[in-house]
Amino acid sequence: MVRFIFMKKKAEQVQEEHFRRSEYLLNQLPDIPLSSQLRVNEQMLRERFESCSDVVINKVTLAKGEYVLIVFMEGLVDTHVINSAVLKPLLEAHIYSEAEGEHENDLAQRGQLALASTQIVTKLSEVIQGVLNSSVAVLTDGHESAMLASVDGAKTRGVEEPASEAVIRGPREGFNESLRVNTSMIRRKIKSNALKTESMTIGDVTHTEVVICYIQGIAKESIVNEVRKRLKNIRTDSILESGYIEEFIDDAPYSLFPTIQNTERPDTVAASLLEGKVAIITDGTPFVLIVPFTFWTGIQSAEDYYNPSLYSSAVRFIRIIFIFISLFLPSLFVGIINFHSQMIPTSLVLNFAAARENSPFPTVIETMLMEVLFEGLREAGIRLPKQIGSAVSIVGALVIGQAAVQAGIVSAPIVIVVAGTGIASFTIARLNLSHPLRMLRFVLLIFAGTLGLYGIALVTMAILLHITALRSFGVPYFSPLAPLIIPELKDAIWRSPEWKMYRRPLNTSSGHIRRPKGQKPGPAEEGNEPV
Structure with a gap:
């Protein structure tokens, strides 16, 4: 019996040691500063990307015999853009001027690289994360910094009609697996600088980008803060779909009834944002989460408003x-x-x-x-x-x-x-x-x-x-019927005309509760009859 207990404790210790070691290997992206020597940076990057056949680490020789290290992930970037917008300017430009003290990284600041998104980083972890996020890293000898240029070229599914929410009348476009395509589809419908998109990364291994989307001045600040808090408290190694996030932030995880809405339709997300709700967009999935969600929202279809x-x-x-x-x-x-x-x-x-x-x-x-x-x-x-x-x-x-x-x-x-x-x-x-x-x-x-x-x-x-x-x-969850909010019954059990629904939901909206009151349709006024 004593031997059994000893062996069990020994096995638990070994298992705990394996867990700590694997956790260290998964999370080991320490803030090591980049070296001024290019060969040292190259060695560190090759060690980090060992056995990664899809990572390209090339040393390019410039006109004056200097070297530039190019690092990118094959399949995540557009190689044609790298050749035309990164390598060509580097090979043709005056890379270093002793009088001006310029170097390769100054090309981004002087606009000589034909790319919209560039940044200068000084840490090894930032370079690795940038390469994993579809950027190309440019490192030069003699400088303790690197340039990251966004050249996303990953193949994604086109914009198609959502299969789970088909309508007869209404927009036929649905979200896809690209995060930026999804945010742009919402921007096309709500052309306002009050539409905010806050980004964060969740998952120790997957490093999945998640965006919180809301309209400032309409959404309640308490709801937005609660969404931020719950997302930041997520501790997991992987987020592969929005369903992972849904389980972490659900109010009642053991309830049969859903408290979070998911949709593939940009018009549904836009309409919800205008009511003061918050959308959670996850990279790699067409399903967007919307909170809060009530029972009566579950019986409403996007086609009801068309x-x-x-x-x-x-x-x-x-x-x-x-x-x-x-x-x-x-x-x-x-x-x-x-x-x-x-x-x-x-x-x-x-x-x-x-x-x-x-x-x-x-x-x-x-x-x-x-x-x-x-x-x-x-x-x-x-x-x-x-x-x-x-x-x-x-x-x-x-x-x-x-x-x-x-x-x-x-x-x-x-x-x-x-x-x-x-x-x-x-x-x-x-x-x-x-x-x-x-x-x-x-x-x-x-x-x-x-x-x-x-x-x-x-x-x-x-x-x-x-x-x-x-x-x-x-x-x-059962509002506006319990508790009873009579003005909001206009869009719960039945749907009133649009010109009557000039109040936003009290539970979700803040500040701009009243919409511009619509004009009641009717016959033309005297003197304005059609000719």
Whole structure:
């Protein structure tokens, strides 16, 4: 026993030593100043980039026999730009003048390099980080500094229509994986110097660039500060997608309901910023996070604001009805059939009984099996190629459903209920809001199969208590309904015309709460009739 404890402690010590060593290797970018000797700088860079076949470290001989070290990452930079805008000016210019005391790094200050973004650095870590961030480093002999020139040439996906938020009317452009392309798409929609984009780096290994985007004077300073604080407190080695950040800054990480919105649409981000919200843009992903996020935002679509208000309001009511159908229809069916059959007409009860005559399982088991099967078909349709995914899911549902009924495994009413529930779940505007409803559907089924309508009422009360207690960056999750803010109901359950919505949300906006009041449309005034 003593030997076992000793060996366990020894193993833990070895593991801790390995962890410390690996952590040191991952984070070893000390602030070593650059040397005035080019060969020393070259040696340090080659040691740091050892076994990195995509790093190019070339020593270029200039006209007067001097050497210049060029360092860049192949595949992240545009080599044509390096040849024309960096190497050519260095080879043709008067590199060093004893009278003026100029050197190669002065070329950036004198504008002789045809590049928009250049900077002078004096530390080895800054050179390494610049090379990893798609810059070319130029180092010269006799000077303790280097020049970084941004020549980003990485291949990125073009601007396409977002697949997860398709609309019939509205812009067809969506974010891509390039951070600067995404920020420029927002700039195109909000042409104001009040639009601020604060950059920070997260991840000890990936060094992922993250941008906080907000409109100064509209966004609440407390929300912006809270976003900054949560992002700076993230301690991890990698950020590969915005979902990583979402888990770190979520208000309720163990809640089924999302408190952070994600979108691929620049118009959705622009509209949210104008309401005082804050956007978090992550390099390498087309999904932008928006905070705060409320339940009623989840039923709103970007297309609601491009169609007439009456039509958009009617569509929102339909979405709310289908949200209830998606959540409660299977459990209500099971609860009423098993415990409260007197609530439905006698002829319908007899039809259900006749349909279930040959079924070997209880109603709750049948419904649960069909729900699991439907979720599996939906997941298969997503993972399969687009050309065959939808066909397989539809054909699979029809064939399997019909075969299950004919084999007597399930009854026809169960198939109808599950199919109706699945169709209703597709009407939810935000995909991340449909996830908790799909999971809670099974919880309601279990309680409906054991307690009937009383079980459904119990779970419903628990859900309402939970979502009314949730907060997203200090904003009540169920606002403006709980707490009740009557002016903001104009854009929650229904959508009022644009000329009526002249107040920004009170929970997110600060300072400029009132928009310029819109002009009510109507007939032309006297003397202004069209000719």
